[in-house]
Amino acid sequence: MYHINEIVKNNTLIPSILAEADANDYIINIGPQHPATHGVLNLLITLNGETIKKVEPHLGFIHRSMEKMCESLSYRQFIYVTSRMDYLSAHINNHACALLVEKALQIEVPERAQYIRVIMDELTRIASHLLWWGAMAMDMGAFTPYFYAFRERELLTEIMEDTCGARLTMNYMVPGGVMQDPHEKFQHRVTTEFLPLLKSKLHEYEELVTDNIIFQNRVKDVGILSKEDAISYGCSGPTARASGVECDIRKLYPYDIYNKVEFNEVFETAGDSMARYLVRMKEIKESVSIIEQLIDNIPEGDFQAKTKAVLKLPKGEFYQRVETARGELGIFVVSEGGTTPYRIKFRSPGFSNLSCLDHITRGSKIGDLVASMGTLDLVIPDIDR
């Protein structure tokens, strides 16, 4: 027989955060159902008054065991699962899987397919950044920017719908190319409808949010992540580039035709929330310039290489990384020579970016937590898989 106090003391289920807290500290939950977490993420926060002493993210609410699930799916089938990881950059996740299979089987992808893939990737990146922009502004209390962002994103999803047949989880990339030829109006809609619209509306974003004094005061010098910390926490993508880390996979390990296009890797050095914001806003412009270089020069030819009906990867280990809208996505496959992978590991950008949240918010006020979390651009299914 144990006394109730002893059970409480010995119970390993009680988080370590309780043991560390002082008598005067508050421990509050943000999430799993909270508008600012954009999904089912639970943050246990120790507060001293209004000052954050510790942030402990609790995961597992949307765990779907994707890695295990992929072990029973063939190399054509496992691609569709990855759309459900980081659903805002579904194309880029699918691209990574297709690249991995092509690398392992040494399939040569037609140039036309490569062009289409890169254009789709960049359109997805724009769509993802637009949604992030609206959602982040909404976290900070500005409701209207969400609708401005969705106005441009709507046209983009319509273009995706025309070509891929779906608005969010497209499943358009297949090993050896893309599933279908782009819709006959695809080039026309991108060049004459989408790009002019986006360019004419970008100044509105700056007037509405970037130059707004309330927004600037909330994000400047908030959630500072130094270059060394960004590297040691494994941050990637815009989060790390805002701290001055050179980590764009498109530049460092170019895949498909990224070595033929000209674009700048966007840097900021401040490392605060404002820097992360500015990096993403500039990346939209870079993506527009990439699309402009490619959209009129799509070569004629096949959109898919001829592949065998049943794909069997040779025995060995394979790794492929791509730059998603959030950072570096790595896919690691161990093959035993069969039709299904023996083991799959996804290195998702969201998980590493979340891990620095405790570091960058410790000691700041609770209102700054939302500003820091908003600019980290977390997608919870990507963190949890």
Place this chain on the structure above:
Amino acid sequence: MFIVEYLKEVTNAVKSLATGMKLTGYYFTHHKEIITQEYPDNRATLKMADRFKGEVVMPHDANNEHACTGCTSCELACPNGSIKVITKFDINADGKKKKAVDQHIYRLDMCTMCGLCIEACPTDAIKMANTFEHSVPDRNMLVKRLNNNGSKIREGVE
């Protein structure tokens, strides 16, 4: 000097807020720029994209003939197990047995519209339809049989 800087800051702050409000005011007075459509009201004019992946269908021609050979490629390609092809053996005119589709069962409730079955089909017997109003009162109504009653395979499709 401190006062001057302070006042400058305040003026800039007010200016930035006014710029934002100006934009909001523009859209408040320009109703034509609003693009939102409300769904059930626009049903008559709503046109889905041709390639929109709504559900899997098997097109039949005027003679109630389809192109499905019962090869079960779609069943093997489906990642969720939402297709089940039940085959039978037809007897040809010259007395030979030939594999044919008896029932092509498609479970819409398990389908994720990935389109891999369409990719896998060697005879283009199935395709994606752009219908999207799938709500039904009972879940069992989402289990569909794609080949029509009494339908048979089109001449010349192997």
